[in-house]
Amino acid sequence: MDSYPKVVSQPSEGRMQTCDRLLDVSERLFAERGFRATSVRDITSEARCNIAAVNYYFGGKDNLYREMFRRRLRALREERIESIRRAVDQDGATPSLEGLLRAFITTFLRPLADESADRFYFQLISRELVDPHLSPDIFLAEMIEPVQNAWTHALRAVMPDLDERSARLCFHALVGQLLHVVKVQKLLGSQGQKEQWSAQELVEHIVRFSVGGIRACLPASCP
Amino acid sequence: MDSYPKVVSQPSEGRMQTCDRLLDVSERLFAERGFRATSVRDITSEARCNIAAVNYYFGGKDNLYREMFRRRLRALREERIESIRRAVDQDGATPSLEGLLRAFITTFLRPLADESADRFYFQLISRELVDPHLSPDIFLAEMIEPVQNAWTHALRAVMPDLDERSARLCFHALVGQLLHVVKVQKLLGSQGQKEQWSAQELVEHIVRFSVGGIRACLPASCP
DNA sequence: AAGAGTTTGAAACATGCGTATGACTCTGTC
DNA sequence: GACAGAGTCATACGCATGTTTCAAACTCTT
Numbered sequence: 430m431d432s433y434p435k436v437v438s439q440p441s442e443g444r445m446q447t448c449d450r451l452l453d454v455s456e457r458l459f460a461e462r463g464f465r466a467t468s469v470r471d472i473t474s475e476a477r478c479n480i481a482a483v484n485y486y487f488g489g490k491d492n493l494y495r496e497m498f499r500r501r502l503r504a505l506r507e508e509r510i511e512s513i514r515r516a517v518d519q520d521g522a523t524p525s526l527e528g529l530l531r532a533f534i535t536t537f538l539r540p541l542a543d544e545s546a547d548r549f550y551f552q553l554i555s556r557e558l559v560d561p562h563l564s565p566d567i568f569l570a571e572m573i574e575p576v577q578n579a580w581t582h583a584l585r586a587v588m589p590d591l592d593e594r595s596a597r598l599c600f601h602a603l604v605g606q607l608l609h610v611v612k613v614q615k616l617l618g619s620q621g622q623k624e625q626w627s628a629q630e631l632v633e634h635i636v637r638f639s640v641g642g643i644r645a646c647l648p649a650s651c652p
Numbered sequence: 653m654d655s656y657p658k659v660v661s662q663p664s665e666g667r668m669q670t671c672d673r674l675l676d677v678s679e680r681l682f683a684e685r686g687f688r689a690t691s692v693r694d695i696t697s698e699a700r701c702n703i704a705a706v707n708y709y710f711g712g713k714d715n716l717y718r719e720m721f722r723r724r725l726r727a728l729r730e731e732r733i734e735s736i737r738r739a740v741d742q743d744g745a746t747p748s749l750e751g752l753l754r755a756f757i758t759t760f761l762r763p764l765a766d767e768s769a770d771r772f773y774f775q776l777i778s779r780e781l782v783d784p785h786l787s788p789d790i791f792l793a794e795m796i797e798p799v800q801n802a803w804t805h806a807l808r809a810v811m812p813d814l815d816e817r818s819a820r821l822c823f824h825a826l827v828g829q830l831l832h833v834v835k836v837q838k839l840l841g842s843q844g845q846k847e848q849w850s851a852q853e854l855v856e857h858i859v860r861f862s863v864g865g866i867r868a869c870l871p872a873s874c875p
Numbered sequence: 876a877a878g879a880g881t882t883t884g885a886a887a888c889a890t891g892c893g894t895a896t897g898a899c900t901c902t903g904t905c
Numbered sequence: 906g907a908c909a910g911a912g913t914c915a916t917a918c919g920c921a922t923g924t925t926t927c928a929a930a931c932t933c934t935t
Contacts, residue, residue: 609829
């Protein structure tokens with residue numbers, strides 16, 4: 430599409446290329462401050478390069494944002510779908526609802542680990558959902574829809590009596606919990622708040638809550 | 653605190669005062685576009701007054717935002733707490749979990765009605781959670797904490813076997829669902845998406861899901 | 876009617892923004 | 906050694922922003 434140098438030379442260079450530093454720094458700053466609150470000067474300053482580099486490599490701030498976002502989107506999506514798939518046909522015979530949930534939740538929260546390369550991506554997605562700067566179908570078509578489809582399909586394999594509309598609603602109920610709990614956790618942490626939860630505790634709670642929630646959505650009560 | 657005119661004269665004037673027009677317009681624009689993307693010129697232009705009015709009445713853009721936010725905060729909080737209280741001791745005898753949930757969810761979603769005076773407030777809160785522009789304790793102390801306390805208290809009255817930590821987590825799970833489902837609904841609506849849910853359907857689903865979720869968080873399984 | 880106090884108005888100010896330009900350095904090729 | 910091209914740099918342009926200024930217009934009391 431565009432004809433900017435992008436990553437022309439192979440990444441064999443020992444030192445990090447300007448292009449990658451821009452992507453890394455902008456990922457962190459966009460996540461921490463948001464798109465508009467992050468200036469090109471902030472980014473290039475922290476990336477130790479000239480202002481013109483953004484336009485030279487990406488052709489503008491918007492394109493930098495888009496490329497930064499796309500960079501991790503595919504990998505993250507595939508990781509989630511793959512984890513769903515594995516949870517369904519892991520034990521061959523009877524996959525459990527709880528196993529499916531635990532697998533998805535764990536994978537979903539993995540980027541929050543402190544050492545994770547995409548630990549800023551979570552905040553970035555939260556921002557993009559509330560205040561989109563990408564053409565909406567990018568995130569919808571390349572993330573939400575595929576994952577939702579995989580999950581809904583897996584869920585209905587585990588619980589055939591659940592109708593599809595309910596299954597999709599359950600998916601959003603689950604994702605809503607995940608996004609919100611992380612947000613609240615961070616909000617309470619920034620304050621000198623006493624009440625906190627460990628990651629382990631959060632996962633366990635969401636698993637239990639969602640197992641109960643999904644079971645309750647069955648037409649009649651069954652196992 | 654500040655010594656700006658604020659609403660000095662009584663609101664007996666037939667025509668709307670500049671001050672109120674500024675609050676109304678800014679509420680809508682801040683909700684639709686976000687804080688930074690809304691300029692003072694945009695606001696004063698739509699409010700049909702001079703740019704200087706914002707600084708004259710509020711002393712700056714930030715204060716306008718804060719006052720606009722505070723204006724509805726107390727009423728909304730009291731409405732939610734009151735609805736919780738009413739749900740608990742309505743029938744005198746045994747309040748039901750489902751009744752408590754339905755009451756809270758309905759009240760929570762009420763501002764989304766098209767004619768509601770605070771129909772923009774929902775989006776505003778979503779934005780403020782992800783990208784805060786108020787000192788954090790304002791929203792935490794004047795909204796989240798009081799409502800969470802009321803709800804947790806009511807929930808434990810209905811289900812005494814539920815421990816407090818779980819009850820608080822259940823609260824956030826519920827709010828997370830509510831905020832996210834609205835977001836997704838809007839996202840799908842902006843696209844030419846086939847799948848949509850009616851407000852009625854959403855409420856019913858969240859009630860069922862949450863009733864099941866909360867029951868599943870009990871230490872041992874009981875009625 | 877006069878004058879004090881309040882509210883509006885047009886214009887300007889300083890700042891920060893995204894982007895563009897042209898010169899410079901470095902590296903590899905002939 | 907000359908050349909070409911990629912990358913970097915300081916700098917500047919045009920524009921939008923929040924805020925300020927100060928005079929004009931209005932409102933109300935006396």
